[in-house]
Amino acid sequence: MVKCIDLHKSYGQTIALQGVSFEVNAGEIFGIIGPDGAGKTTLFRILTTLILANQGSATVNGFDVVKEYREIRKCVGYMPGRFSLYQDLTVEENLEFFATVFNTTVEENYELIKDIYQQIEPFKKRRAGKLSGGMKQKLALSCALIHKPTVLFLDEPTTGVDPVSRKEFWGMLKKLKAQGITILVSTPYMDEASLCDRIALIQKGKFLSIDTPQNIVNQYKNQLWAVRSMNMSKLLNDLRSNKSFENCFAFGDSHHVSIENKKLEIKTLEEYLLKCGHTDIEITEIQPTIEDCFMEISKDTTL
Amino acid sequence: MENVITATNLTKQFGHFTAVDQISFEVERGEIFGFLGANGAGKTTAMRMLCGLSKPTSGIGTVAGFDIHTQTEKVKKNIGYMSQKFSLYDDLKVWENIELFGGIYGMNDQDIKIKTDKLMYELNFEKERNMLVASLPLGFKQKLAFSVAIFHQPQVVFLDEPTGGVDPVTRRMFWEMIYKAAENGITVFVTTHYMDEAEYCNRVSIMVDGRIEALDSPKNLKANYSAKNMDEVFQKLARKSQRIE
Amino acid sequence: MKQLLSFVRKEFYHILRDKTTILILLLMPIIQIILFGFALTTEVKDTRVAVLIPQSDEITTKLVERIHASSYFDVVNTIQSSYEIQKTFRDSQAKLVLVFENDFAAKLKHDGIAHIQLIADATDPNAATSFTFYVSNIISSYQQDMIGTMKNPYQITPEVKMLYNPQMIGAFNFVPGVLGMILILICAMMTSIAIVREKEKGTMEILLVSPMRPIYTILAKITPYFVLSCINFLTIIILSVFVLKVPIAGSFFTLVIISMLYIFVALALGLLISTLTESQVAAMLISGMALMIPVMLLSGMIFPIENMPLPLQIFSNVIPARWYISAVKLVMIQGLGFSAIIKEMLVLSFMAITLIAISLKKFKVRLE
Numbered sequence: 001m002v003k004c005i006d007l008h009k010s011y012g013q014t015i016a017l018q019g020v021s022f023e024v025n026a027g028e029i030f031g032i033i034g035p036d037g038a039g040k041t042t043l044f045r046i047l048t049t050l051i052l053a054n055q056g057s058a059t060v061n062g063f064d065v066v067k068e069y070r071e072i073r074k075c076v077g078y079m080p081g082r083f084s085l086y087q088d089l090t091v092e093e094n095l096e097f098f099a100t101v102f103n104t105t106v107e108e109n110y111e112l113i114k115d116i117y118q119q120i121e122p123f124k125k126r127r128a129g130k131l132s133g134g135m136k137q138k139l140a141l142s143c144a145l146i147h148k149p150t151v152l153f154l155d156e157p158t159t160g161v162d163p164v165s166r167k168e169f170w171g172m173l174k175k176l177k178a179q180g181i182t183i184l185v186s187t188p189y190m191d192e193a194s195l196c197d198r199i200a201l202i203q204k205g206k207f208l209s210i211d212t213p214q215n216i217v218n219q220y221k222n223q224l225w226a227v228r229s230m231n232m233s234k235l236l237n238d239l240r241s242n243k244s245f246e247n248c249f250a251f252g253d254s255h256h257v258s259i260e261n262k263k264l265e266i267k268t269l270e271e272y273l274l275k276c277g278h279t280d281i282e283i284t285e286i287q288p289t290i291e292d293c294f295m296e297i298s299k300d301t302t303l
Numbered sequence: 304m305e306n307v308i309t310a311t312n313l314t315k316q317f318g319h320f321t322a323v324d325q326i327s328f329e330v331e332r333g334e335i336f337g338f339l340g341a342n343g344a345g346k347t348t349a350m351r352m353l354c355g356l357s358k359p360t361s362g363i364g365t366v367a368g369f370d371i372h373t374q375t376e377k378v379k380k381n382i383g384y385m386s387q388k389f390s391l392y393d394d395l396k397v398w399e400n401i402e403l404f405g406g407i408y409g410m411n412d413q414d415i416k417i418k419t420d421k422l423m424y425e426l427n428f429e430k431e432r433n434m435l436v437a438s439l440p441l442g443f444k445q446k447l448a449f450s451v452a453i454f455h456q457p458q459v460v461f462l463d464e465p466t467g468g469v470d471p472v473t474r475r476m477f478w479e480m481i482y483k484a485a486e487n488g489i490t491v492f493v494t495t496h497y498m499d500e501a502e503y504c505n506r507v508s509i510m511v512d513g514r515i516e517a518l519d520s521p522k523n524l525k526a527n528y529s530a531k532n533m534d535e536v537f538q539k540l541a542r543k544s545q546r547i548e
Numbered sequence: 549m550k551q552l553l554s555f556v557r558k559e560f561y562h563i564l565r566d567k568t569t570i571l572i573l574l575l576m577p578i579i580q581i582i583l584f585g586f587a588l589t590t591e592v593k594d595t596r597v598a599v600l601i602p603q604s605d606e607i608t609t610k611l612v613e614r615i616h617a618s619s620y621f622d623v624v625n626t627i628q629s630s631y632e633i634q635k636t637f638r639d640s641q642a643k644l645v646l647v648f649e650n651d652f653a654a655k656l657k658h659d660g661i662a663h664i665q666l667i668a669d670a671t672d673p674n675a676a677t678s679f680t681f682y683v684s685n686i687i688s689s690y691q692q693d694m695i696g697t698m699k700n701p702y703q704i705t706p707e708v709k710m711l712y713n714p715q716m717i718g719a720f721n722f723v724p725g726v727l728g729m730i731l732i733l734i735c736a737m738m739t740s741i742a743i744v745r746e747k748e749k750g751t752m753e754i755l756l757v758s759p760m761r762p763i764y765t766i767l768a769k770i771t772p773y774f775v776l777s778c779i780n781f782l783t784i785i786i787l788s789v790f791v792l793k794v795p796i797a798g799s800f801f802t803l804v805i806i807s808m809l810y811i812f813v814a815l816a817l818g819l820l821i822s823t824l825t826e827s828q829v830a831a832m833l834i835s836g837m838a839l840m841i842p843v844m845l846l847s848g849m850i851f852p853i854e855n856m857p858l859p860l861q862i863f864s865n866v867i868p869a870r871w872y873i874s875a876v877k878l879v880m881i882q883g884l885g886f887s888a889i890i891k892e893m894l895v896l897s898f899m900a901i902t903l904i905a906i907s908l909k910k911f912k913v914r915l916e
Contacts, residue, residue, distance in 0.1 A: 035470030036441045048757045050915045069913075074759040084750035088565045089558065100554035101760045132343030143754075160387075160467060162341040162496055163534055164541040188468045189497075203470070232503075233482055249475050252499030253521065253532060295471050 001026040001061060001151060001182045002047065008055035009042050009205075016042040017053070018205040024184060024198075029177050031196030032186040033290065039205040040186035041081065044155045047184070048078045061150050077149035079140050081156045087129030091120055091139055094128050095146065102147035112179060113142040116172050134165035141172065145181075152176065154185040158192065170195045190291035201294050208297045213290055220288040220296065222246055225266065226254040229278040238276045242269075249295065254282075256292060304331045307459050307490045308353065313362035315348050322348040324513035325362060332458070335481060335491045337501050340510030341541045346494050347463070349510070353492070354461055355379050367458040380408065383452035383489075386463035390448030393437035397428060400436060401451055408455035422450055442473030446480060453484055460484065462493040466500065478503055498534035507533070509540050516540050551760055555768035559742065563772050573738065577730045577780045578787065584722040585792040592678045598625040598642040600633065605653035611690055615646075620682050633667065643669040644679060723788045724876035725849030728869040730784065731777050731807070732814040732843060737835035739773045739818030744831045753915065762911055770815050777811050797883030806879065806889060809896045810872040816903035817868070823910040843869040871895045 002024040009017040017039045024030045032040050045051045047060055049069035057064065063071040085094050095117070099106045110117075120138050123131065128139060137157060144152060154173075158166040170192060173183055177197075185196070193199045194213045201208040201216070209216055229235045236255055239248040246258040257269075266283045273281050288296075308330040315323040323345045330336045340346045351357040353366055355375030364371040367381035391400045398419055405415040423429050426446060436444060445465060453460050462481075466474045478500065481491050493504070501507050501521060508518040517524055517540055521533055530536045563570055597615060601608045616623040624642055627633065636642050647665040649655060656662040666683060670676035746752040746765075755765060785803075788794040796803060817839070825831045844850060846860060847869040853861055864870045875892035878884045886893075 035473075036468035038470075045915065050753060050756060052914065052916075070759075073757050076757060078754060078757040080750055080753045082750050084754050086558070086562075086751060087749070089561055093558070093561065097554055097558050098754070100551050101755065101758045103551065103759055134342050156468075160342075160464065160496070162344075162541065163498055163537050164341055166496075167538065188470075190471060233486075236479075249472075250478060250503065252502040291471050298470070298472070 004058045006056040031199040034202035077144035077152045079144040085128040092124040098143040193290040223259040228282040230280045310364040316360040337504035337507035344510040345513040383457040383460035385452040387467040459490045501533040596642040607653040724873045735814030736818040740821035740831040743822035798879040812900045819907035
């Protein structure tokens with residue numbers, strides 16, 4: 001459905017993409033996971049025919065992004081960051097306008113957006129500018145779907161949105177996938193990665209890894225322990241001073257300790273921490289999250 | 304332990320719409336206080352009142368000992384502020400930004416110079432000192448922005464989603480800077496949508512529909528709501544929202 | 549077609565919902581007309597005059613009375629010595645001082661000649677020229693009357709006649725200028741801002757990634773401002789004719805044709821500006837700087853082109869307003885027909901076609 005071969009893009013001195021290649025199958029939810037500035041928006045803009053790559057080629061739904069851009073523009077849905085909506089038009093007016101832009105009507109594909117739109121329908125006479133982030137998100141999604149696109153490009157649709165709305169949003173995406181729409185979505189939130197069929201981890205214009213979330217987790221080489229104690233701040237320092245660990249990072253309510261040398265035992269660590277003066281020590285071996293994997297893989301490129 | 308921020312029945316109304324509905328809380332010196340809530344719950348409005356940017360409709364509040372109704376200028380002098388949207392001037396160099404904000408907060412030139420050198424060393428920014436902020440990677444920018452926000456040693460620093468979109472490693476480095484600042488006595492008032500960051504706070508408040516629905520340490524909140532982590536706590540509370548907009 | 553209509557409707561929503569801007573756009577011409585028509589006038593009225601008459605006699609008295617009686621002048625003071633002349637000007641008591649020669653009447657009767665000195669405050673040279681001219685007229689006409697009672701075989705009487713605008717009403721000059729300026733401001737500046745706003749807000753991205761042809765975007769952006777300009781055009785004409793009493797000497801239809809042409813040029817200019825900038829502020833500044841100022845200074849609206857140095861005269865040919873204002877003057881004030889404004893029409897048509905061609909070519913199908 002979407003195919004990229006060795007895409008390169010620079011803006012003057014800044015290199016945005018350094019040789020990106022991947023494929024997305026029809027009906028997949030493909031996530032592009034990475035922080036700001038990694039190149040996600042640039043990639044999306046190339047695929048939606050908004051900008052031209054310096055090098056490489058790409059096709060969407062069989063059409064070349066350079067030569068057959070008009071065809072692509074008829075069959076894709078695009079939701080750029082910042083939920084581009086007309087602030088001074090109402091919810092209803094925005095939807096109707098975009099419907100005509102796509103040569104269709106709101107009624108024609110209403111089934112597709114019904115679940116989403118019904119949540120904002122009570123506010124249909126309200127100006128888009130006066131909606132909250134979660135509502136704007138839903139409206140923008142509806143507008144991007146109104147013409148039943150074959151491929152949906154969502155550029156950071158959940159950034160700056162609270163966790164509840166984010167969760168709801170992903171629920172909506174799953175339903176869309178069931179309708180056969182291929183979805184490419186980018187996000188900086190690592191926890192959303194597990195909701196995709198396949199993901200690509202991107203950092204500084206390069207894909208670090210492309211696979212299913214589970215495979216990426218399986219490929220994590222080291223052992224991972226979650227460590228807790230009474231004094232988390234001190235714990236972090238003490239863990240770091242102990243040189244037997246690869247890495248130690250805070251992960252919410254516990255610290256994740258990454259161990260290369262599988263010979264290390266939990267008991268040893270426990271003793272060490274007791275000596276440091278910690279109480280209420282909890283150490284458990286855990287499966288890595290996508291975030292752990294990302295940090296591990298991107299280690300070499302960041303620092 | 305003295306209270307650096309106090310709020311009693313703080314309310315803000317826009318016409319018929321009550322954005323913030325009688326919230327009351329206190330924040331102690333050196334605390335890391337997480338201020339959570341869904342979009343539209345009233346977080347930003349509440350923060351603006353505390354920063355002296357917006358006048359409350361009713362209720363009282365003090366920040367750094369100054370009244371947020373009548374002494375807004377004094378409040379502003381004693382706080383630091385950093386948000387995701389703006390923190391530094393892109394077209395000024397690193398040291399120029401520091402000098403600018405130092406000056407705005409009334410530091411004298413000698414002080415600024417000494418502290419700038421110290422900061423550059425601590426952040427390992429010696430090479431980047433003369434670079435335009437626009438050319439810094441996002442992670443660097445955010446770290447620098449935070450340092451600038453606390454440069455003048457304010458009593459409280461307000462952080463509005465400071466780690467949005469930042470890569471995971473830098474996010475953690477950022478929070479380590481927050482810890483250090485708190486250890487040095489700076490009270491940190493932070494909002495975030497990363498629920499794992501909520502765990503790093505001493506106490507967390509969750510706003511729903513303009514009211515504070517929960518206020519406690521992450522540990523207690525998880526116990527009270529039978530949740531594994533803060534994300535679950537948040538999901539349970541925020542779902543009750545009537546304000547589905 | 550449906551796409552275009554929907555888009556145009558959206559554009560009207562934007563404009564109508566921005567109450568401040570639309571108020572300014574509709575009120576601006578009215579305010580300008582009133583200002584230029586009534587408040588800012590270069591006409592001479594009630595100019596304060598002081599007279600220095602060493603010895604009053606019947607001629608000096610009658611002359612002074614005549615001057616005073618005219619609506620253009622107001623004799624406010626009679627001063628006694630040349631000493632006081634300086635003081636009169638310094639204290640702004642008068643803008644003109646008439647100094648009569650000693651024994652004025654006697655000298656006139658016996659020598660056939662007597663002198664009056666006109667000393668004018670030429671701080672505003674244009675005004676000074678005007679009122680010295682007027683006062684000379686009054687003196688000459690008095691002289692004429694006197695001649696009837698005296699023997700003087702040779703008489704060369706200059707006869708001055710003011711064509712088209714006999715009363716020299718300033719408004720005749722300003723109405724075409726105001727038309728030129730308002731129309732180009734609304735069309736060029738507002739159109740360019742409207743297009744750039746889409747770019748700035750990010751909605752342009754969505755419009756591009758759609759089957760809608762970019763030409764529709766352009767047409768839809770232009771249409772509301774075209775309508776607005778027509779409304780303003782009519783407002784200005786109505787105000788001019790009925791309030792300022794500036795008649796349309798020529799054909800109204802011709803006026804409409806040339807105005808439509810000018811509006812097209814202005815719209816094309818707006819389009820071109822929008823392809824050059826990424827932010828609304830920049831669009832506004834470029835429109836303001838590049839349009840307003842040259843129009844005000846170099847189009848012949850305020851300062852006559854013939855008086856400018858050659859390089860500027862040549863440059864003023866590039867300014868569309870110059871041609872439009874000239875055409876309007878020919879049609880509205882002089883009452884001439886199509887044949888007289890062929891040159892202007894050709895130039896404006898050429899400008900319109902060129903600008904539209906360039907803008908369309910520059911209009912980006914992609915973001916960069």
